[in-house]
Amino acid sequence: MAYHLNFGYIWAHFDKLTWGLVLSLELAFVSILIGMGIGLSLALVYTGGGRVVRGIVAGYVEFIRNVPLLLLVYLVFYGIPSVGGFMYDATTSFIITLAGYSGAYMVEVFRAGLAAVPRGLIDAGKAIGLTGWQRLIHVRLPTMFRIVLPSLSNAFVSLFKDTSLASVIAVPELTYGAQWIKTNSFRVIEVWIVVTPMYLVTGYALLFALQQLERRFAIQR
Amino acid sequence: MTFALQSLPYLWQGLLVTLEVSGLVVIFSLIAGTILGVAIVYGPWWLYWPIRFYSDFLRGIPLLVLIFFMYYGLPLFKVNLTNVAAVVLALSAFESAHVIEVVRGAIQSIPSGQTEAAKAIGLRFGQRLLYVIAPQAVRRFLPPWINAVVDTVKGSALVSLVGIVDLMLAIQQVIGRTYRPMPLYVLGALMYFVINYTLSSASRRLEARFAYVRE
Numbered sequence: 398m399a400y401h402l403n404f405g406y407i408w409a410h411f412d413k414l415t416w417g418l419v420l421s422l423e424l425a426f427v428s429i430l431i432g433m434g435i436g437l438s439l440a441l442v443y444t445g446g447g448r449v450v451r452g453i454v455a456g457y458v459e460f461i462r463n464v465p466l467l468l469l470v471y472l473v474f475y476g477i478p479s480v481g482g483f484m485y486d487a488t489t490s491f492i493i494t495l496a497g498y499s500g501a502y503m504v505e506v507f508r509a510g511l512a513a514v515p516r517g518l519i520d521a522g523k524a525i526g527l528t529g530w531q532r533l534i535h536v537r538l539p540t541m542f543r544i545v546l547p548s549l550s551n552a553f554v555s556l557f558k559d560t561s562l563a564s565v566i567a568v569p570e571l572t573y574g575a576q577w578i579k580t581n582s583f584r585v586i587e588v589w590i591v592v593t594p595m596y597l598v599t600g601y602a603l604l605f606a607l608q609q610l611e612r613r614f615a616i617q618r
Numbered sequence: 619m620t621f622a623l624q625s626l627p628y629l630w631q632g633l634l635v636t637l638e639v640s641g642l643v644v645i646f647s648l649i650a651g652t653i654l655g656v657a658i659v660y661g662p663w664w665l666y667w668p669i670r671f672y673s674d675f676l677r678g679i680p681l682l683v684l685i686f687f688m689y690y691g692l693p694l695f696k697v698n699l700t701n702v703a704a705v706v707l708a709l710s711a712f713e714s715a716h717v718i719e720v721v722r723g724a725i726q727s728i729p730s731g732q733t734e735a736a737k738a739i740g741l742r743f744g745q746r747l748l749y750v751i752a753p754q755a756v757r758r759f760l761p762p763w764i765n766a767v768v769d770t771v772k773g774s775a776l777v778s779l780v781g782i783v784d785l786m787l788a789i790q791q792v793i794g795r796t797y798r799p800m801p802l803y804v805l806g807a808l809m810y811f812v813i814n815y816t817l818s819s820a821s822r823r824l825e826a827r828f829a830y831v832r833e
Contacts, residue, residue: 400694463768463814464807465775467786472803475793480800561680565779572682585690593687597678 406582407591417574418595424492424570425557429503431496432556433549436503441533443504444511454504461501466562470494474566491563499556506552510545511537543614550607554600561596571595622801625792632788633809639706639784640771646710647770648763651717656747658718659725669718676715681773684708689780705777709770716766724758725751757828764821768814775810785809 407414443454461469474490485493514537522532564573575592579585658669676684688708692699699707728751736746778787789806793799 459815459818460807460811463772463811463818465772465786465810467775467778468789468803468807468810471790471799472807476800476803479798558678558680561682564682572680572686575683575686579690586694589683589687589691593679593683596680596683597675600678601674 400586402587402590403584404587404591406584407578407587410578410581413569413574413577414571414592414595417569417571418599420568421557421560421563421570422599424488424495424560424563424568425553427492428495428499429549429553429556431492432499432503433507435496435500436505436507439500439504440507440511443508458501458504461498466494466498466559467565469498470562470566473497487563487566487568491560491566491568495556495559495563498559499552502552506545506548507541510541510548513544514540540616543616546607546611546614550604550611553607554604557600557603558596621796621798622805625796625802628792629785629788629806629809632783632785635783635788636771636774636785637813639702639709639777639782640767640774642706643709643713643770643774644767646706647713647717647766650710650714652721654714655718655721656725658722660743673715673718676712677719681709681712682776682779684712685776685780701780701782702777705780705782709773709777712773713766713770716769717763720759720762720766721755723762724755727758728754761821761825761828764817764824768817768821771810771814771817 439454439457443451446454470491473494474487478484518536518540519532522536527535560570561572563570564576567573569577571592575588578588582588654669654672657665658673661669685705685708688711689701689704692704732750732754733746736750741749774784775786777784778790781787783791785806789802793802796802
């Protein structure tokens with residue numbers, strides 16, 4: 398092969414990749430936290446609400462789930478400020494996008510989780526005289542979280558991979574770092590040889606760590 | 619709003635490219651994923667581990683990274699593909715990994731008693747697969763597979779990043795001329811929505827239809 402691999406430039410600018418990876422993880426983490434907030438509130442509203450409320454929540458979920466994330470990223474970063482008359486930086490815009498995106502998936506997760514809480518537990522809560530609010534806080538939510546934990550960890554790893562789309566609006570995460578090195582050194586294949594395992598190892602390490610957590614909180618039968 | 623309507627023929631061209639790329643990827647990933655999925659269930663260990671690695675590797679990296687890897691990386695190995703061929707290859711590899719898991723799940727959901735009964739009446743491997751396993755597994759296969767098709771159509775928007783004028787890039791180009799992003803993004807979102815919503819509601823209808831099946 399006439400081409401000689403040369404990783405020198407990548408090692409010299411490796412900090413771009415490590416900080417990119419850290420930012421990717423931060424973006425995924427902040428987004429899933431906000432997304433869980435959105436998802437939980439909407440799932441509760443959906444479960445308890447009437448036809449109109451259900452229609453609105455379902456509309457939000459279906460819209461987000463059936464449109465490419467890339468388009469949502471552009472829409473929030475370029476589209477909304479153009480009609481809203483305000484500006485935000487790329488990182489904020491991406492967090493809003495990814496939080497709204499994960500929120501739609503979280504609604505489904507939490508809705509299924511709330512429906513999977515055994516009827517007997519809720520009735521038992523009623524029998525010992527808990528109010529509706531107390532039943533939610535002490536019975537339904539803790540049980541639901543233990544049920545949905547596996548879905549949450551999958552969603553988190555999936556969001557971590559989706560943060561690569563932030564590179565298109567110049568958020569300096571891992572893929573952007575890779576593109577930067579590629580543009581400045583033309584060491585195309587080398588940079589992807591380094592970056593691909595970084596995503597792979599981080600993703601699977603997260604999944605493994607979260608699986609330990611799942612095992613810790615799994616409901617014993 | 620008029621310029622959004624004027625741009626429709628141009629967006630239509632982009633939509634056709636999106637559908638063409640998605641269609642090719644769906645066909646290729648269905649063929650490769652089904653063969654590898656059957657192989658991972660029934661094949662020997664020296665087939666199991668490579669396929670397991672292939673599937674876990676591809677599902678573990680972002681699709682965008684895979685597309686860039688194929689698009690920029692392959693020419694260095696003296697593989698010169700057109701940009702459409704390179705992204706179709708990348709997307710097909712990615713989706714086939716998902717199809718493998720759907721096929722594996724569908725086959726493994728069939729109780730082993732079915733295979734044993736088929737063996738007992740003297741069916742060979744191919745016959746068991748064709749007459750006993752496949753007709754039952756296809757019910758478990760279709761709903762998640764259609765969801766994978768929706769993901770393919772959504773994922774195909776990433777090909778715009780390597781310069782293929784699909785619906786996404788067509789939208790971007792019209793915005794580049796008109797400087798009116800919002801109406802066009804909304805229009806584009808609606809176009810994607812119509813395609814994908816049709817597919818995902820078909821998936822849900824099928825799931826409801828096969829819900830009567832109890833093993």
